[in-house]
Amino acid sequence: xxxxxxxxxxxxxxxxxxxxxxxxxxxxxxxxxxxxxxxxxxxxxxxxxxxxxxxxxxxxxxxxxxxxxxxxxxxxxxxxxxxxxxxxxxxxxxxxxxxxxxxxxxxxxxxxxxxxxxxxxxxxxxxxxxxxxxxxxxxxxxxxxxxxxxxxxxxxxxxxxxxxxxxxxxxxxxxxxxxxxxxxxxxxxxxxxxxxxxxxxxxxxxxxxxxxxxxxxxxxxxxxxxxxxxxxxxxxxxxxxxxxxxxxxxxxxxxxxxxxxxxxxxxxxxxxxxxxxxxxxxxxxxxxxxxxxxxxxxxxxxxxxxxxxxxxxxxxxxxxxxxxxxxxxxxxxxxxxxxxxxxxxxxxxxxxxxxxxxxxxxxxxxxxxxxxxxxxxxxxxxxxxxxxxxxxxxxxxxx
Amino acid sequence: xxxxxxxxxxxxxxxxxxxxxxxxxxxxxxxxxxxxxxxxxxxxxxxxxxxxxxxxxxxxxxxxxxxxxxxxxxxxxxxxxxxxxxxxxxxxxxxxxxxxxxxxxxxxxxxxxxxxxxxxxxxxxxxxxxxxxxxxxxxxxxxxxxxxxxxxxxxxxxxxxxxxxxxxxxxxxxxxxxxxxxxxxxxxxxxxxxxxxxxxxxxxxxxxxxxxxxxxxxxxxxxxxxxxxxxxxxxxxxxxxxxxxxxxxxxxxxxxxxxxxxxxxxxxxxxxxxxxxxxxxxxxxxxxxxxxxxxxxxxxxxxxxxxxxxxxxxxxxxxxxxxxxxxxxxxxxxxxxxxxxxxxxxxxxxxxxxxxxxxxxxxxxxxxxxxxxxxxxxxxxxxxxxxxxxxxxxxxxxxxxxxxxxxxxxxxxxxxxxxxxxxxxxxxxxxxxxxxxxxxxxxxxxxxxxxxxxxxxxxxxxxxxxxxxxxxxxxxxxxxxxxxxxxxxxxxxxxxxxxxxxxxxxxxxxxxxxxxxxxxxxxxxxxxxxxxxxxxxx
Numbered sequence: 001x002x003x004x005x006x007x008x009x010x011x012x013x014x015x016x017x018x019x020x021x022x023x024x025x026x027x028x029x030x031x032x033x034x035x036x037x038x039x040x041x042x043x044x045x046x047x048x049x050x051x052x053x054x055x056x057x058x059x060x061x062x063x064x065x066x067x068x069x070x071x072x073x074x075x076x077x078x079x080x081x082x083x084x085x086x087x088x089x090x091x092x093x094x095x096x097x098x099x100x101x102x103x104x105x106x107x108x109x110x111x112x113x114x115x116x117x118x119x120x121x122x123x124x125x126x127x128x129x130x131x132x133x134x135x136x137x138x139x140x141x142x143x144x145x146x147x148x149x150x151x152x153x154x155x156x157x158x159x160x161x162x163x164x165x166x167x168x169x170x171x172x173x174x175x176x177x178x179x180x181x182x183x184x185x186x187x188x189x190x191x192x193x194x195x196x197x198x199x200x201x202x203x204x205x206x207x208x209x210x211x212x213x214x215x216x217x218x219x220x221x222x223x224x225x226x227x228x229x230x231x232x233x234x235x236x237x238x239x240x241x242x243x244x245x246x247x248x249x250x251x252x253x254x255x256x257x258x259x260x261x262x263x264x265x266x267x268x269x270x271x272x273x274x275x276x277x278x279x280x281x282x283x284x285x286x287x288x289x290x291x292x293x294x295x296x297x298x299x300x301x302x303x304x305x306x307x308x309x310x311x312x313x314x315x316x317x318x319x320x321x322x323x324x325x326x327x328x329x330x331x332x333x334x335x336x337x338x339x340x341x342x343x344x345x346x347x348x349x350x351x352x353x354x355x356x357x358x359x360x361x362x363x364x365x366x367x368x369x370x371x372x373x374x375x376x377x378x379x380x381x382x383x384x385x386x387x388x389x390x391x392x393x394x395x396x397x398x399x
Numbered sequence: 400x401x402x403x404x405x406x407x408x409x410x411x412x413x414x415x416x417x418x419x420x421x422x423x424x425x426x427x428x429x430x431x432x433x434x435x436x437x438x439x440x441x442x443x444x445x446x447x448x449x450x451x452x453x454x455x456x457x458x459x460x461x462x463x464x465x466x467x468x469x470x471x472x473x474x475x476x477x478x479x480x481x482x483x484x485x486x487x488x489x490x491x492x493x494x495x496x497x498x499x500x501x502x503x504x505x506x507x508x509x510x511x512x513x514x515x516x517x518x519x520x521x522x523x524x525x526x527x528x529x530x531x532x533x534x535x536x537x538x539x540x541x542x543x544x545x546x547x548x549x550x551x552x553x554x555x556x557x558x559x560x561x562x563x564x565x566x567x568x569x570x571x572x573x574x575x576x577x578x579x580x581x582x583x584x585x586x587x588x589x590x591x592x593x594x595x596x597x598x599x600x601x602x603x604x605x606x607x608x609x610x611x612x613x614x615x616x617x618x619x620x621x622x623x624x625x626x627x628x629x630x631x632x633x634x635x636x637x638x639x640x641x642x643x644x645x646x647x648x649x650x651x652x653x654x655x656x657x658x659x660x661x662x663x664x665x666x667x668x669x670x671x672x673x674x675x676x677x678x679x680x681x682x683x684x685x686x687x688x689x690x691x692x693x694x695x696x697x698x699x700x701x702x703x704x705x706x707x708x709x710x711x712x713x714x715x716x717x718x719x720x721x722x723x724x725x726x727x728x729x730x731x732x733x734x735x736x737x738x739x740x741x742x743x744x745x746x747x748x749x750x751x752x753x754x755x756x757x758x759x760x761x762x763x764x765x766x767x768x769x770x771x772x773x774x775x776x777x778x779x780x781x782x783x784x785x786x787x788x789x790x791x792x793x794x795x796x797x798x799x800x801x802x803x804x805x806x807x808x809x810x811x812x813x814x815x816x817x818x819x820x821x822x823x824x825x826x827x828x829x830x831x832x833x834x835x836x837x838x839x840x841x842x843x844x845x846x847x848x849x850x851x852x853x854x855x856x857x858x859x860x861x862x863x864x865x866x867x868x869x870x871x872x873x874x875x876x877x878x879x880x881x882x883x884x885x886x887x888x889x890x891x892x893x894x895x896x897x898x899x900x901x902x903x904x905x906x907x908x909x910x911x912x913x914x915x916x917x918x919x920x921x922x923x924x925x926x927x928x929x930x931x932x933x934x935x936x937x
Contacts, residue, residue, distance in 0.1 A: 074737045151921040160672050160736045161924060164871050165917050171868050172913035175906050290868065294744050301741060334752035341745020345738040346731055 014226030021219030029208035055214040056276035061311035063268035069305030072241035077166030079293035081141035085270025090190035092133030137274040145266030153255035174288030189284025304351025436472035451525035461495040471509040524549040531561040543573040552585030639779035652893025653793035657848035659873035664841035675747035677863025683713035683849020713846040721842020878926030
């Protein structure tokens with residue numbers, strides 16, 4: 001009974017995606033560790049690290065999809081939440097180095113010794129504990145999104161205005177993190193990590209485990225988004241996306257719905273950053289660069305916003321192409337990326353998945369609808385009666 | 400020492416025996432200069448003072464070399480020489496008085512005449528006194544400054560002599576100030592010193608404060624007058640400091656205005672988010688570069704007119720690019736601002752990479768025409784000509800744009816289309832055409848901004864990116880759709896930024912401004928000067 005309810009609450013597609021990622025989480029490490037080198041099915045180390053990085057990006061894209069694809073909040077600053085999550089994880093990894101750093105200081109990371117810090121800044125306390133860092137990975141981006149979103153949505157800053165100030169937000173954070181006085185390693189960021197939870201971060205087994213963790217977290221992310229979207233509350237999100245004023249006039253607290261989606265999305269982005277950092281081995285302020293955040297938007301747009309698999313597909317695809325191009329034809333990559341932006345917005349507004357779903361030829365050519373998918377012509381108040389086990393506490397009450 | 404003297408005596412004898420050498424008509428100061436080779440620092444200092452007292456400019460190279468540590472003496476004959484390092488552990492020697500080359504010797508053959516910091520100061524003061532009579536006004540001014548810094552009481556006589564002969568009023572003022580500083584350092588009567596305090600008060604800069612502070616301690620009328628003068632100067636300095644910040648802020652604001660004013664048209668009036676706006680600026684800057692390259696190779700005499708030639712070209716190039724972008728991409732995306740944002744961002748990447756491929760990733764050099772280089776002083780503020788011209792230029796562009804919107808029929812059509820597209824179309828205005836031209840206008844103005852910015856910024860493919868966020872901030876802060884708001888927004892953001900910098904540092908100041916704008920937009924989502932009216936949410 002419970003399983004059936006759970007199944008209905010999330011939909012078959014989400015479960016299929018989840019099972020797929022769990023299978024991936026088992027398969028790739030097995031192929032990497034068990035199948036000996038030289039065999040055709042052996043997965044080399046760099047491929048595991050690369051694929052793990054793609055999955056972290058995919059989680060970030062999924063997070064942005066929740067805000068943009070389902071709620072219409074185009075954030076050009078999601079890289080900030082990603083980077084904050086990454087910094088929280090990086091701080092834990094820095095504390096794990098202990099006295100093995102170049103200067104051998106048992107408490108202070110190398111860059112602090114270098115910059116003549118006498119003692120650990122207060123905001124570094126606690127990061128020697130994994131659980132604390134894990135909480136911060138979610139909490140810090142979530143809090144920033146809460147404060148920022150509370151101000152922004154309450155004053156009805158919408159559309160491009162919101163996009164521009166989110167961009168300013170990540171730009172300001174980038175400038176701030178570039179400063180040495182901030183206590184986050186300035187320009188160089190945090191790097192030279194040694195181990196995570198006591199395991200050597202370079203070891204094949206650790207890499208496999210990190211990959212598996214990324215894969216499973218991504219699967220769980222899909223379930224979470226599916227759960228939110230298919231709940232009654234999710235219908236309100238869609239309504240806000242498609243006709244914000246109408247949703248407000250109908251009595252829904254639009255700003256609360258948006259705030260919830262924005263904060264949840266920021267937390268997911270933070271987790272993605274935390275998964276990204278140990279696999280890449282460095283986090284520095286360039287992750288805050290506005291260009292990085294806009295790139296995330298194109299992943300989602302290419303794959304298809306407002307779908308579950310679209311952003312994941314887009315992130316893996318675009319980054320795969322990027323890896324190929326930056327290695328083979330580095331000069332052409334920006335042409336390709338720029339062309340992708342133009343092409344997708346002009347000819348593929350629903351992304352790959354959206355186009356496949358609707359059928360390329362059946363696309364309504366004269367349509368000027370702004371919604372990425374067909375607006376759901378369902379009244380949110382009526383539509384959510386079935387299968388809403390454990391609906392979010394913030395279901396907006398009709399007033 | 401005896402031995403050296405003996406040697407020198409022998410050398411002199413030898414010289415006498417060889418009548419063909421130059422020593423027969425020896426320079427009268429040779430003896431004094433050669434005496435530099437002997438004795439301790441105090442001895443050398445005395446000689447330096449004696450040399451300075453001669454007032455003979457021919458000792459200047461010797462003193463300069465001594466101060467730089469290039470003065471040596473030959474161990475075999477004790478002749479003082481200037482030595483420069485030569486390859487192969489050797490020195491090239493030359494005569495300090497006649498500048499005659501004396502060949503190369505091994506390093507061990509010469510010994511350096513050592514100087515310490517006290518001696519260096521003495522040399523500097525001596526040089527200052529010596530060059531006070533130089534025929535070159537700039538040298539005299541520099542010498543007066545040197546005396547001012549040294550506050551050497553011994554220089555008073557030299558200054559008095561120089562003042563009597565001085566004709567240049569600027570140099571005269573400097574000498575008077577130097578004399579005042581020297582008087583305060585001497586043991587002259589208090590009346591003289593009080594007069595000197597007044598002179599320094601009139602000078603009124605940081606260095607005058609330093610001099611006055613040295614006599615402001617203690618009691619008595621002199622100390623009181625000096626400390627009053629210090630307070631007065633400090634007050635006026637603070638005022639000038641503020642004025643300086645205002646000017647820097649206005650200058651930064653004019654740059655922001657130039658970068659943002661085209662955006663005020665495309666974003667503010669048309670509502671199109673053009674993330675490639677910065678690249679239009681970049682195109683303008685590169686147009687300037689190309690124009691200057693052509694002028695350099697084919698008609699160098701036209702260099703001073705290069706900007707005048709580049710302005711219409713940059714307007715045309717960027718405007719044509721804007722026209723193409725509007726016709727090719729943006730017109731399909733009207734009413735979908737988020738998609739416009741993404742597509743134009745993609746365009747900006749393509750344009751950047753295209754410029755990088757054509758012109759290379761490094762900074763290209765764009766020169767200043769003669770009327771834009773240099774600076775002048777206004778009170779205590781140094782104003783560079785290029786900043787001043789850019790400020791004026793920004794205001795001119797703003798005024799022209801305002802006129803264009805107000806009085807021309809194109810401006811009227813533009814405003815009509817912005818306010819009510821359907822009605823404008825019904826009145827017979829070709830709205831798509833107006834859209835394209837408006838966008839081309841905004842882009843063209845960005846191109847013009849590029850010409851101006853090429854004068855103060857690095858012309859590189861990243862030029863545009865550094866302005867795009869600031870430009871959007873200015874337009875949004877000032878109020879979308881309002882040119883006056885853009886003007887006020889740009890100038891006030893510039894000034895606020897420059898006032899924050901001394902307290903918070905350049906980077907943190909910028910962060911604070913960004914945070915302020917983010918908070919401000921959340922309070923007033925439509926900017927400082929929002930257009931009044933009940934526009935329908937689109």
